[in-house]
Amino acid sequence: MGADGGRRADVAITDGVVTAVAERLDVDPGTKILDAGGCVVSPGLVDLHAHLRQPGGEEAETVESAARAAALGGYTAIVAMPNTDPPIDSAAVVHEVLSLGRGAMADVAVAGAITVGRAGDQLAPMAEMADAGVRIFTDDGAGVQDGGLMRRALDYAGGLRARGQKVVLAQHCEDTLLAAGGVMHEGEWSSRLGLPGIPSAAEEAMVARDIALVRQTGVPVHFLHLSTAGAVELVRRAKSEGLAVTAEVAPHHLVLTDQAVAGYDPSYRVNPPLRTFADVLAVRAGVADGTIDAVATDHAPHSPEVKDVPFDMAPPGMLGLETALAVTLTALTRHRGSGSAPGGGEMPDAPGRLGGTGIVLDAGEGAVLDVGAVLALLTARPASIAGLGDCHGGPLVVGAVANICVVDPTATWTVDPTGLASLSRNTPYAGWTLTGRVRHTVLRGEPVVLDSEAQR
Amino acid sequence: MISTADPVSAAPETTSTERHLLSVADLGRSGIAEVLDVAEAFAEVERRSMPKVPTLRGRVVATLFFEESTRTRLSFETAAKRLSADVLSLAVGTSSVKKGESLRDTIETVEAMGIDALIVRHRSSGACHQVARWARRAHVVNAGDGWHEHPSQALLDCFTLRQVWAERAGVPPASMGIDCFDGKRILIVGDIRHSRVARSQVLAYDALGASVSIAGPGSLLPPSLAGWPVTVEPDLDDALTRVDVVSLLRIQAERGSGAFVPSLREYTEHWGLTSRRASRLAPGAVVTHPGPMLRGVEVAGEVADLPSMLATRQVTNGVAVRMAILFLLLGAPGTDPRAARPVPEGVRVAVGSDRG
CATH class of the missing domain: 3.40.50.1370 (Aspartate/ornithine carbamoyltransferase)
Known part of the structure; x- marks a missing residue:
């Protein structure tokens, strides 16, 4: 199955390349056969947005452990975000992370910082990083606050594009003055819980500014992890205007609302914050109508020591690589096995009493997609945005590099944090039963995951 | 509890429906x-x-x-x-x-x-x-x-109000039951946004059947009042004439709420309980304050010393x-706290036995 739809077929792989796709292939004796009965054979998934924590945060994750988690989640390529320590703001650090990724269980691409130290003051050496292979630049973790600096970055990136390096600037849209120290979505729940809120306007103001800058410069911007109805609508209008913008959404913004914070469990602290039910529906609608191009994990590991603290003192972020496909399939497709999440048990405080849990799991709450459309959000479209389309994202045709994910779209499984390959445990989905399971992952012809087990 | 259970060996079991008091x-x-x-x-x-x-x-x-x-x-x-x-x-x-x-x-x-x-x-x-x-x-x-x-603060506020109303009625407070809050009009004034006292008070007063309203500068109201059983009083001077209780809150400079108003002077002028404003209160209306009180900011010094100001009584209670x-x-492991009496007849007051 690819972005263009699917058909029933066997896929032959030789020396890391797809050599035949046909309804019934004859096999030579001695050929290794992967059973894909009842499954969808998809291009390997591509994640535009993963925090690998290396260098500098190896207690939470390493490139190796993140790539293992990625392979188990069906990914064959992940883009490493630059908010490491030191940050990825020079060719030297780009090379270091790329070399850490060599031999990992998924291909590792690197995003470089837009500004030195991600401090928002001075342009980072984007040309030298582009020469080292970087195609996405972002200060993710923070947005570029200074509109003048962002404009210069776009002009500079435009110059790189003119010489054939198809770079894109990716923005974490949050006006820090409007966010003003907030730790969750500003609204009903932040007001009840007495937690400082991040208003939707903090995201939307920067989306609107950057759309104006795209209109001004003609240089594309990719919007990271959009979370508000207003931001989705701004991107929808920009696209209808023909502007060069793309956007992603994180799985948790498809299935969780700010009400999940009601028990003050730091597992639900994330940035952008979990928004309202109306925002969840709007984001899903944006996915359905093509406003949103990709689902990206925002995989953000944190060790238990830093996460098991009062809510406002915990760093924002959730694991995502091993659950993204299943969460997205459960949320957006109709399926026989329905997903479920533990109700009051996980959040014993306010939600039980006030009704609801902040979990919007089932498809049918708004948009419903078919499995192929969901896979396109996780394969072809992110591969294209990341400049990885040569080797990743399909289509699975003769001659394609054999990066493949075999997924059983109806298998159900229950998320057990202790069973995750990530070095961290900060998943918000503990105990959730999800529909859609990765059976095999093939990286350049090598089966790195077989029957849902990592092979190395 | 007191007569039968041995407080030394008794396991600390849940005595009320909740094991903790968080809210x-x-x-x-x-x-x-x-x-x-x-x-x-x-x-x-x-x-x-x-x-x-x-x-x-x-x-x-x-x-x-x-x-x-x-x-x-x-x-x-x-x-x-x-x-x-x-x-x-x-x-x-x-x-x-x-x-x-x-x-x-x-x-x-x-x-x-x-x-x-x-x-x-x-x-x-x-x-x-x-x-x-x-x-x-x-x-x-x-x-x-x-x-x-700040649950214990809201509870002592409720306790104090019932005590005052019982005194006026000339009856023991407990005999008033809990219905004495029904229909009472309670106005909370000040920095609602940053106030844990206000959040507990709203829950408590509403649970007891009072009619709760809030007043304060727009920048010090919660960003959303969805789910709050309160009405917003836009005109403090007018609202003061119609309430039984005014709950004043402190301007919490240490939480940065100072930056939410142009100046303390402007706050006092428009939202403080000045003498002029206090004179608008209905007869019998009382004022609570959780302390510490900033005289001259949210309450004028002479208002703070009026008998209708319950702050000291709140501390005592x-x-x-x-x-x-x-x-x-x-206390009272294994017994229904509703039936338990903390100081039943026959309990010896432990004169001289305490070394803790």
């Missing part, structure tokens, strides 16, 4: 009524020449205040001592917290010493919820968490109310 919502209307009635009995104890009962002898109560406090901490410690509990007090400034010990490790260390109740104040909203998740056996009492809640909270959480 006024943990109590509900009947729970609040229970606290007020038990507190009445303890207020009687306080009037004795030896205001002490052996109820919690052998129990250990720890106060863990990670944020400054005068009255709340002293009030809880006094309450625990009058119940004959042993009291440990963690001085955060000189503790391992300063060495970088995590809150969780601090809680687990303190609890490992056999603590029965952890009374916690913390600058983070929800910190007590986390402590309750970590605590293996201790009861957790929220003594103020960030902007979220805080001890009895906190005794009730501790009793209901820690």
